[in-house]
Amino acid sequence: xxxxxxxxxxxxxxxxxxxxxxxxxxxxxxxxxxxxxxxxxxxxxxxxxxxxxxxxxxxxxxxxxxxxxxxxxxxxxxxxxxxxxxxxxxxxxxxxxxxxxxxxxxxxxxxxxxxxxxxxxxxxxxxxxxxxxxxxxxxxxxxxxxxxxxxxxxxxxxxxxxxxxxxxxxxxxxxxxxxxxxxxxxxxxxxxxxxxxxxxxxxxxx
Numbered sequence: 001x002x003x004x005x006x007x008x009x010x011x012x013x014x015x016x017x018x019x020x021x022x023x024x025x026x027x028x029x030x031x032x033x034x035x036x037x038x039x040x041x042x043x044x045x046x047x048x049x050x051x052x053x054x055x056x057x058x059x060x061x062x063x064x065x066x067x068x069x070x071x072x073x074x075x076x077x078x079x080x081x082x083x084x085x086x087x088x089x090x091x092x093x094x095x096x097x098x099x100x101x102x103x104x105x106x107x108x109x110x111x112x113x114x115x116x117x118x119x120x121x122x123x124x125x126x127x128x129x130x131x132x133x134x135x136x137x138x139x140x141x142x143x144x145x146x147x148x149x150x151x152x153x154x155x156x157x158x159x160x161x162x163x164x165x166x167x168x169x170x171x172x173x174x175x176x177x178x179x180x181x182x183x184x185x186x187x188x189x190x191x192x193x194x195x196x197x198x199x200x201x202x203x204x205x206x
Contacts, residue, residue, distance in 0.1 A: 002051040007140045012042050019112030020142025021101050024150035028175030030194040031158050032082045035100035036149035037108050038142050039077045055138040056147040068152045071145045079107035080153050089197040098123045118143045165191045
C-alpha cells in the first residue's frame with residue numbers, strides 16, 4: 001500500500017513545519033554516514049508518482065533516483081549532512097549519526113517545528129520537539145523521503161570513491177561488508193576511505 005502523509009497530517013494540526021529525518025551508512029566499513037531532512041508543504045497530498053516511496057533500501061536504484069527528483073521538486077525544504085569516515089573513527093558511529101541528523105535539521109530554513117526521526121534514539125542539538133519512530137522509513141512519508149535522499153547522496157559519494165580506489169568495488173557494495181569487499185581488504189589493506197575503527201572478525205581483527 002502506498003505511503004500517505006497520515007502521520008504528518010496528525011501533526012500538521014499543531015505544527016507548521018514537520019520534518020522527516022533518516023540516515024544512510026551506519027553499517028558499512030567505508031565511507032561517510034549521511035543524514036537527510038525533508039519538510040513537505042503543510043497538508044501536502046502526494047500524487048501517484050510517489051507510489052513507490054518507502055524504505056529506500058528495498059527500492060531499485062532507478063526508483064530512488066526518480067523519487068529523489070520528485071522529492072526535490074515538491075518538498076518545501078530539504079537538506080543533507082555528510083559526516084566523513086575520519087570523524088566516525090574519532091567520535092564513533094552513533095555520535096556521528098546523531099551529528100549528521102542534527103546538522104541536516106539545522107540546515108532547514110526556517111527551522112522545523114517538529115522532527116520525526118527514524119529509529120528509537122536521538123540526541124537533539126536544538127530545542128525542537130521530536131518523535132522517534134521505529135522503521136519510520138517504511139511508515140512515515142517524510143521519513144521515507146529523507147531515507148531516499150540520504151541513500152542516493154551516499155551512493156553517489158561511494159561511486160566517486162570507487163574511481164579513487166577501484167580495487168575495492170565500492171560502486172557495487174557501497175562499503176558494506178560483503179564477501180568481495182572483505183576479500184579486497186584482505187588483499188590490499190584498508191584505504192584512507194575506510195573506517196579504521198570498524199573491525200572484521202573474518203580477518204581476525206579484534
